[in-house]
Amino acid sequence: MKGLKGRTVLVTGAASGIGLECARAFAKRGANLVISDVNSAALEIARAGIAASGVSCFARTCDVSREESVNEFAAAVHQAVGAVDVLVNNAGVAFLGGFEETPLTEWRRILDINVLGIVHCLRAFLPAMREAGGKRKIVNVASLAGFAPAPNMSAYAASKHAVVGLSEVLAMELHDTGISVLVVCPGIINTAIVHVSPTASGMSAAQIEKLQKYYADEGCHPSVVAGDVVRSVESDDGYLFTGPAARLGFHAMRVSRKLARRLTIAAARKSGYLAE
Ligand SMILES: NC(=O)c1ccc[n+]([C@@H]2O[C@H](COP(=O)([O-])OP(=O)(O)OC[C@H]3O[C@@H](n4cnc5c(N)ncnc54)[C@H](O)[C@@H]3O)[C@@H](O)[C@H]2O)c1
Known part of the structure; x- marks a missing residue:
């Protein structure tokens, strides 16, 4: 997809x-x-900032886990701007904690948002993209956890593996259309x-604090991911591994699952995913 000027990106x-x-x-x-976002107040701040940069910005509160919310959003979008050129399925949440500490309600919440959220958006936006024709793009935000997860994220890792599987199938089903999948x-x-919040997770407050500090000190700014996404939307489809640990984790897993597990467990002790 060459040139983003004037294209519509959701x-x-x-x-x-x-x-x-x-x-x-x-x-x-x-x-x-x-x-769109489920957080209306923060969404309005985002909208005002983007509109001030001189492009048009249509914002609507939407909970991707609710089919009717996504369908209402899609109807409003199609009426206002027509079929979108790029659909970025990014909304996602995490639950931290061991498998045995993960309540079923959290499994449902994570899968509803991270997996069915994407399903709802694809069902609502893909038909119009197909009908409009031309080169278009679906961008599904999975995670390194979709290939090489850390301990204490079973529901999250399962949801991101599902995103990878769904995207792989979609890419094949759309291979002879102008729509590609990243x-x-x-x-x-x-x-x-x-x-x-420690009370809403299966991990201790001290462990969560350690993990948050690790992300603050060692994680990259999300603008780094955004720069890579924009470049990839213009030039590639397939997979984009971006930010610290992403490529290393993926390649370690490809070389040897045993090696990847050993490396991940050591890294998880350092970062806080596992208690020392
Ligand atoms: N931060 C990381 O290290 C990391 C790594 C790999 C993948 N990801 C993925 O990146 C994506 C974005 O996460 P982030 O790190 O920017 O987190 P974030 O918490 O900063 O942003 C997530 C946004 O999604 C919104 N959201 C949550 N539930 C929603 C719902 N039901 N409907 C609509 N919007 C909803 C939140 O309000 C928030 O604005 C997620 O899919 C996440 O799994 C993040």
Whole structure:
């Protein structure tokens, strides 16, 4: 997909972190934005900032885990701007804690947002993209955890493996259309995703604090991911590994699962995913 100026880019979960930086980066390239998030107040701040940069920005509160919310959002978008050129399925959440400490309610929440959120958006936006024709892009934000997860993230890792599997199938099903699929696998990115409350997780407050400090000190800024996403949308499809640990984790897993587990367990003790 060459040239983003004047194209319409939709980003879910655009009020914070990677989604917000992606929206800003696409706006800098002259794209018109459609942004959504479940957090209305933060979404309005994001909208005002992007609109001030001179591109158009349509914002709507939407909970991607709720089919009716996504369908209402899609109807409003299609009426306002028509089919989108780039659909960035970014909204996502994490639960930290061991498998035995992960309640079923958390499994459902993570899968509803991280997996069915993407399913709802694809079902709502893909038909219009297909019908409009031309070169278009679906960007699914998975994670390094979709290939090489750390301990204490079973629900999150399962959700991101699902995103990778779904994207792989979609890429094949769309191979003879103008729509290509990019799967984004960030490593350690300093965002609010690890700012979970200890009471709502299976990990101790001290361990979560250690993990948050690790992300703040060792993680990269989400604008680094956004820069890579924008470049890849223009030039590639396939997989984008971006940010600290992403490429290393992926390649270690390809070389040897045993080696990758050993390296990941050592890294998890250092970062806080595992208690020392
Ligand atoms: N930060 C990392 O290290 C990292 C690494 C790999 C992958 N990711 C992925 O990147 C994506 C963005 O995460 P982030 O790190 O920027 O986190 P973040 O918490 O900064 O941003 C996530 C955004 O999604 C929104 N959101 C949450 N639930 C939603 C829902 N039901 N509907 C709509 N919006 C919702 C939040 O309000 C928030 O604005 C996620 O899919 C995450 O899994 C993050």
